Amino acid sequence: MEKIDESAKISNEKNNFAIQTFGITKKFGNLTAVDGVDLSIKKGELFALLGPNGAGKTTTIKMLCCLLRPTAGSATVMGHDVQKETLAVKKVIGMSPQETAIAGRLNAWENLALMGGIYGLGKEETRERSDELLKLMGLTKRAKDQVRKFSGGMQRRLSIAMALISDPQVLFLDEPTLGLDPQARKSMWEQIEDLKGKKTILLTTHYLEEADALADRIGIIDGGKIIALGTSQELKDSVYDMQVMEVKAKNLTSDVVEGLKKMYSEVRSIENGVEIMNKELSFDNVVDYLRSEGVSIYSASLKQPTLDDVFLKLTGKELRE
Numbered sequence: 001m002e003k004i005d006e007s008a009k010i011s012n013e014k015n016n017f018a019i020q021t022f023g024i025t026k027k028f029g030n031l032t033a034v035d036g037v038d039l040s041i042k043k044g045e046l047f048a049l050l051g052p053n054g055a056g057k058t059t060t061i062k063m064l065c066c067l068l069r070p071t072a073g074s075a076t077v078m079g080h081d082v083q084k085e086t087l088a089v090k091k092v093i094g095m096s097p098q099e100t101a102i103a104g105r106l107n108a109w110e111n112l113a114l115m116g117g118i119y120g121l122g123k124e125e126t127r128e129r130s131d132e133l134l135k136l137m138g139l140t141k142r143a144k145d146q147v148r149k150f151s152g153g154m155q156r157r158l159s160i161a162m163a164l165i166s167d168p169q170v171l172f173l174d175e176p177t178l179g180l181d182p183q184a185r186k187s188m189w190e191q192i193e194d195l196k197g198k199k200t201i202l203l204t205t206h207y208l209e210e211a212d213a214l215a216d217r218i219g220i221i222d223g224g225k226i227i228a229l230g231t232s233q234e235l236k237d238s239v240y241d242m243q244v245m246e247v248k249a250k251n252l253t254s255d256v257v258e259g260l261k262k263m264y265s266e267v268r269s270i271e272n273g274v275e276i277m278n279k280e281l282s283f284d285n286v287v288d289y290l291r292s293e294g295v296s297i298y299s300a301s302l303k304q305p306t307l308d309d310v311f312l313k314l315t316g317k318e319l320r321e
């Protein structure tokens with residue numbers, strides 16, 4: 001009896017999840033780029049894989065898109081095994097790679113037609129889908145322009161349109177806003193918001209604000225391992241018992257910062273100041289210490305923990321470029 005229940009449970013899970021990984025691992029020689037990652041991403045979910053450069057984000061995506069073979073572990077996309085059913089996987093996915101792959105001398109239309117061809121869509125279908133996608137990505141007016149003349153943001157939007165040409169169930173966006181200026185990034189967020197709920201999306205980013213703004217759930221990846229997983233709020237709650245104090249000051253020497261590090265668990269330098277995180281934090285003690293060291297304080301405040309603080313607490317590192 002138990003055995004039957006168990007298998008029913010597994011097949012039911014398969015139906016609810018768009019992506020599942022089971023200890024997926026990738027080694028390049030001695031380097032373990034992805035180290036036993038277990039993820040379950042629900043259908044329709046927008047999941048952000050958040051981590052610094054070299055964390056293993058692109059490698060994870062490439063394994064899920066059947067572009068790299070895992071060294072160990074396994075994964076499924078819409079129930080299809082990425083190693084044993086690569087054709088079935090490729091049919092249900094679309095991917096916008098980190099290094100945008102578009103043909104610069106072709107116009108937006110032609111780039112989309114090329115992708116349609118690769119996916120074996122008919123001429124008419126390609127035309128219809130391209131129209132829709134150019135509209136969705138705000139590129140209709142520029143459809144006939146050579147894409148090498150596009151801004152970075154427009155090129156990236158075209159790359160996403162290309163990833164969507166086959167109307168995939170699962171969309172992979174590898175650092176969709178990398179290198180974009182803040183305005184283009186905001187506009188990209190709106191495009192991604194529009195797709196939310198319609199597709200399962202796995203997005204990678206090293207921008208905390210991006211994961212915070214867009215994702216239903218966030219997995220923080222560092223050194224190839226998932227070190228935290230949850231909604232933005234859940235992750236923040238995990239440092240809820242911590243207090244964060246930000247001090248802006250003049251002549252804050254490295255000796256003074258070292259002194260703070262001896263007293264508090266997490267101390268990091270910020271522009272013209274320092275941020276301190278600790279379970280118990282006395283505002284007065286910090287101020288007194290800094291004054292006694294001859295630091296002149298511009299401002300000092302206690303604030304709510306941010307995702308940045310979560311990352312710092314988990315890794316002892318900052319997630320900055």
Ligand SMILES: Nc1ncnc2c1ncn2[C@@H]1O[C@H](COP(=O)(O)OP(=O)(O)O)[C@@H](O)[C@H]1O
Pocket residue numbers: 028031032033051052053054055056057058059060
């Ligand atoms: N083809 C490769 N050969 C050797 N090392 C690689 C290769 N691809 C990635 N790496 C290494 O694997 C680690 C993870 O890389 P990557 O997945 O690109 O990280 P991220 O996308 O998070 O920046 C890095 O240390 C990177 O240098």
Ligand SMILES: [Mg+2]
Pocket residue numbers: 057058059098174175
């Ligand atoms: Mg990458």
